[in-house]
Every structure is written in structure tokens, then in C-alpha cells.
Amino acid sequence: MAAISTCFFFTVRPTNTQSIVFSRKSFVLKPSRIHSQGLRYRSKRRSSVNFVRASGLVESDNVPSDVRKRAMEAVDALGKRVTVGDVASKAGLQLTQAQKALQALASDTNGFLEVSDEGDVLYVFPKDYRSNLTAKSFRMKIEPLLEKAKLAGEYLVRVSFGTALIASIVIVYTTIIAILSSRSEEDNRGRRGRSYDSGFSFYLSPTDLFWYWDPYYYRRRRVREESGGMNFIESVFSFVFGDGDPNQEIEEERWKLIGKYISSNGGVVAAEELAPFLDVETPNKTDDESYILPVLLRFDGQPEVDEEGNILYRFPSLQRTAAPQRSVRKEYVGKRWTDWVGQVERFLQEKKLQFSKTSSSERALVIGLGGLNLFGVIVLGTMLKNMTVSPSNFISFVSEIFPLLQIYAGSFFTIPLIRWFLVRKRNGEIERRNRAREQYARALERPNVSLRRKLLSARDMAQRTFIGQERIVYSTDKDLYEQDYDAQQWEQRFREIEKSE
Incomplete structure (x- = not known):
């Protein structure tokens, strides 16, 4: 050299x-x-x-x-x-x-x-x-504050949407009562009494509505989330919009696993070894290894051909380290190989999406109140069209914001319905990808003669240099x-x- x-x-x-x-x-x-x-x-x-x-x-x-x-x-x-x-x-x-x-x-x-x-x-x-x-760095000083402000803003949106359901129900049924009272003063007290003594009740903690007055509310909310609990205001948003993508950081996890696997194997691997971490939906029946191209570009890899004509991939920059590690031993090729080398995961597994993290009782309460609100909006719309008396200031105000109440009541069930179909579709795709990765991982645990010789050749070419x-x-x-x-x-x-x- x-x-x-x-x-x-x-x-x-x-x-x-x-x-x-x-x-x-x-x-x-x-x-x-x-x-x-x-x-x-x-x-x-x-x-x-x-x-x-x-x-x-x-x-x-x-x-x-x-x-x-x-x-x-x-x-x-x-x-x-x-x-x-x-x-x-x-x-x-x-x-x-x-x-x-x-x-x-x-x-x-x-x-x-x-x-x-x-x-x-x-x-x-x-x-x-x-x-x-x-x-x-001034930027590093304010980053934690910005992150907290972002989380607080996101939570504000969540509780605001849930609070809007309660506000909508109150406004809709109060307006209905006001319209009925304007038609008949004699029935006002009876109707008002029956409206408020109907026997319907639900649990709503005052701190859920006025959470922003409590400086420790956000901390307690995180504790509840970690233990699986969720208050009513949060469950409304969870039912309508869900709880986010559990695979949001899947790409970061993917490249960490690939980098760890390559470095643990001495910087030389076969394409089949990286397939359990990539999105190759069906096991390759041909010699097409184009799926490994993103890995070569990311870690500056290059293909090499061994004495038997097998194509292997070397990553020179990952072969030289300042951290001492165990040497690569070819006798571990095959079953439990990935379990031995650096405790690398067998394959990348995506989590399935949840429609909502709410419990069945919480979901039933949210659906019931959403249905009550939708029913009230339909009734109120009919009453506003058939009004014959001059409306009061409150009724006039409700008439002006009534389109917003309709949009809210309609989207309360339309969005979850669309999301339900999307969740089912995406979970099917996730399951197919996970199944394909697992098949590649099993093939590495019990390699056939051709794959075993290829893996042994990669281990022979491996080189891990400690500086x-x-x-x-x-x-x-x-x-x-x-x-x-x-x-x-x-x-x-x-x-x-x-x-x-």
C-alpha cells in the first residue's frame, strides 16, 4: 500500500x-x-x-x-x-x-x-x-423553551377541541330552550326544568376546562398518559383525530440499526443482511439488489466481488473506530448471528396504528355526547328556519355562528370515519412490510448453502481497526x-x- x-x-x-x-x-x-x-x-x-x-x-x-x-x-x-x-x-x-x-x-x-x-x-x-x-449558543438555550411552548400549544389545541364539544352542546340546547320560551311563556319554566332535570350526567372535572390556571397541570397530564389514563377533554380529540403516528421516528431507528449492524460486522455485508431493515416488501427471487442503494449513499459504501463471484458491500468509513469492539467471528454465521453481534435487533418492526387510545367507556361517552350535539344542531337548524317571532340578541348571535356549529357537529363523525378506513389500509401495509422483513431475518438465521457461503465470505473480508x-x-x-x-x-x-x- x-x-x-x-x-x-x-x-x-x-x-x-x-x-x-x-x-x-x-x-x-x-x-x-x-x-x-x-x-x-x-x-x-x-x-x-x-x-x-x-x-x-x-x-x-x-x-x-x-x-x-x-x-x-x-x-x-x-x-x-x-x-x-x-x-x-x-x-x-x-x-x-x-x-x-x-x-x-x-x-x-x-x-x-x-x-x-x-x-x-x-x-x-x-x-x-x-x-x-x-x-x-443562544439557540441551544432557547430550544428547550421552544419545545415546551410547542408541546403546550399542541395540548392547548387538544383541550380546546374537547372543550368546544361542551360549549357547542350548551349553546345549541340553550338556544333551543330560548326559542321555545319565546313561543310560549307559560311553558318556559316547565320546559326549562325538564331540560335540566332530564337525568343525563357525565363526569367533567373543572380542572379539565381551566387547566391553564394550574401551573402543574401539564406535568400531571404526562403522568396520566404514561400510566394509560386520559381525561374526558383529551379523549374527545383522541377519538376524532387520533394520537399521532407511533412510527414517527422509524427512519432514525432504521438507520441506527443499519449503521450498528454494518459496523458490528466489520464493515462488509451482503445485501440480504440489510434487507430485514429496509422496505423490501417481498423476498427477492432475483439478483436485483437495488434496494441497498440508499445504504451505499448514506454510509459511502462500495460493491466488491469475492473470489466466488458474490457481490458484497464494503463501508470503509465504518471499519475504523476509536471505540474497541469484539472481533468478527465467522463461526457465528447463521442462527443467532444478529443476536450475538452487538445485540442488534433481528429486523425493523413498525408499530400498527391505533384508531384511538381511549378506553371503551371513554369512547362510548364521547360518541354519546357527539351524537347529542349533532341531534341538537339538526333540531336547532329546523327551528331557526321556521321562526316566526323576532329573535333576541342571543338567538341572532347563534344564527350567525350556526354554520360553524354545523361544521363542528358534522366533522365530529366524518373525520373519524375517514380515519378509520385509512388506519385499516395503513396497518395492512405495515403488516406486509413487517412480514417481509421477518422472512429475510429468518433466512439469515437458517441460511441455505449459497447464502451461508456468501455470509462467510463477507466475514472473511471484514476488517475492524481500532485506533x-x-x-x-x-x-x-x-x-x-x-x-x-x-x-x-x-x-x-x-x-x-x-x-x-
Whole structure:
């Protein structure tokens, strides 16, 4: 393998507004690996470490919040000394996303870079890098507040829709009573008494209507949700609109599983090994492996052909790590293979959608009140059309907002009906995808002769390289003259190795 032993001048460019310049007097590097890490080298010597940044600029603010959070979680989980491949596989990020996030975080938190004897670039972060970043970034300070405001706004919509049902019932039946009373003053008291003493009752806590006066209501509501409870106001919204998509974060989970599986298997896999995590609805009966293309693009993979003509896929960036792991052992190919390697899930399983999380009694109460409201709106509409007396101010006001009451009463049952059909359709699709992934997973547990030989070939080609401190030949955290002495010692050892060969 070609190597270069000379003086290099490197420029790491995390963003357009900053650069990290450092030099190395003498060590072996692979130019291809340098370019893959975003480094540029020149045969030129430099004797200083120079950080160039725009004043007051926080580079991490230019990274999407989701990418930054996932990268930081991966950094914490991997011990704060990572490669780009480590973060990409752990967080399920694209290599370019992981690299940009690491460069920005290192720039903002006084992190430093290490370069191995083969040109691998490692990012090392201090223990308090999170607090350093939060102190600098106004965006990170307000993000928790914005998230709380978003959750509070969403909950406000939920309780408002439920409260509207109670308000609609009160307005509709109060108007009906007012119209009847205007027709006959003699029957007013009797009708009013019968209206309010009809025996109908339902449970409605005052705190459900006035939740915004209670500063601890939101916290108690979350406790109820975790224990499976739901108050009446929330159950109305749940019945009409549902409770959200349980697979909202399925893509993030998918890429985390794929990245973990590839790295655990030494960076070389067969297409059949990744099928249990992808959306291949029916087991492939042909040699078409185009479904693996998104994985190659995300983790910079490349196809390779083994001695037997099998097509395998290598991911070089996921083969080099700063986190020591167990070696890949080919005798585990077959049953329980995925259970042994890194405890990776057997296959990606989507959750089925629920029509509503409400209990049967809560649903019956909501349907009953919705039906009562719809019946009242129909009756009121007829009465407003046949009015012969001059309406009062209240009745005139109700006449003006009556179209809104009709829309609310009609959508109360129309939306759930449409949603019921959509939920059934989507659950059927989810079940088919889950069944196909499980079939691929079972095929890996009990592979036929052809697939077993393919898996064994992939394990033979696997390579997992741990980059320890003994392989670091340059660090931006050390003085250049100190590293010059280390470099001379390393170069002497390298020459001895060359002579022995």
C-alpha cells in the first residue's frame, strides 16, 4: 500500500467561516483517507496551530438541531473520542452530516483533532463540552423553551377541541330552550326544568376546562398518559383525530440499526443482511439488489466481488473506530448471528396504528355526547328556519355562528370515519412490510448453502481497526516541538520495519 513519509501542511475546513491549520513533520499517511476526511495536504512545513473564526459565531447553530442532538448523543455514548464513522453508525447519520456536526462541535467546545499513522482523523471532546456549547449558543438555550411552548400549544389545541364539544352542546340546547320560551311563556319554566332535570350526567372535572390556571397541570397530564389514563377533554380529540403516528421516528431507528449492524460486522455485508431493515416488501427471487442503494449513499459504501463471484458491500468509513469492539467471528454465521453481534435487533418492526387510545367507556361517552350535539344542531337548524317571532340578541348571535356549529357537529363523525378506513389500509401495509422483513431475518438465521457461503465470505473480508493512542502521530492539543520528537522516534521505528522487510 502506498504511503508518504514527508512534511505536510493540513487545512481542516469545518465551515466557510473557520479553518483549523496544523502541521506534521513526518509520518505515514494515505492520501485517499486524507481526502475522505476533508483534509488537504501540501508539501510545506508550518510551526503553529491557528484557529480562524468569525468573532462571536457559533458554528453549531448552523447544524440542524436534530443532527446536532444525535451527534452529541453518539459522542457521549462512545466516550467523547470518535471518528466520523463511529458517529455516523451510532446516530444513523449520513457521513457528511456527522462530519459537519463534529467539526462544528469541536470548534465551539475547545475540542481537538488527532491524526493516526494512516491518516485517520479523530475528534476528541472535553468532559464539559456540552456546558461550554450551551454557554455560547443562544439557540441551544432557547430550544428547550421552544419545545415546551410547542408541546403546550399542541395540548392547548387538544383541550380546546374537547372543550368546544361542551360549549357547542350548551349553546345549541340553550338556544333551543330560548326559542321555545319565546313561543310560549307559560311553558318556559316547565320546559326549562325538564331540560335540566332530564337525568343525563357525565363526569367533567373543572380542572379539565381551566387547566391553564394550574401551573402543574401539564406535568400531571404526562403522568396520566404514561400510566394509560386520559381525561374526558383529551379523549374527545383522541377519538376524532387520533394520537399521532407511533412510527414517527422509524427512519432514525432504521438507520441506527443499519449503521450498528454494518459496523458490528466489520464493515462488509451482503445485501440480504440489510434487507430485514429496509422496505423490501417481498423476498427477492432475483439478483436485483437495488434496494441497498440508499445504504451505499448514506454510509459511502462500495460493491466488491469475492473470489466466488458474490457481490458484497464494503463501508470503509465504518471499519475504523476509536471505540474497541469484539472481533468478527465467522463461526457465528447463521442462527443467532444478529443476536450475538452487538445485540442488534433481528429486523425493523413498525408499530400498527391505533384508531384511538381511549378506553371503551371513554369512547362510548364521547360518541354519546357527539351524537347529542349533532341531534341538537339538526333540531336547532329546523327551528331557526321556521321562526316566526323576532329573535333576541342571543338567538341572532347563534344564527350567525350556526354554520360553524354545523361544521363542528358534522366533522365530529366524518373525520373519524375517514380515519378509520385509512388506519385499516395503513396497518395492512405495515403488516406486509413487517412480514417481509421477518422472512429475510429468518433466512439469515437458517441460511441455505449459497447464502451461508456468501455470509462467510463477507466475514472473511471484514476488517475492524481500532485506533488507539499508540497510533496517534499528531494532535492539535499538543505543542508542535513536543510532537516533533515523537515523530522522529516514530520515523526511526518505521525505517527499522522497512529494513526488516
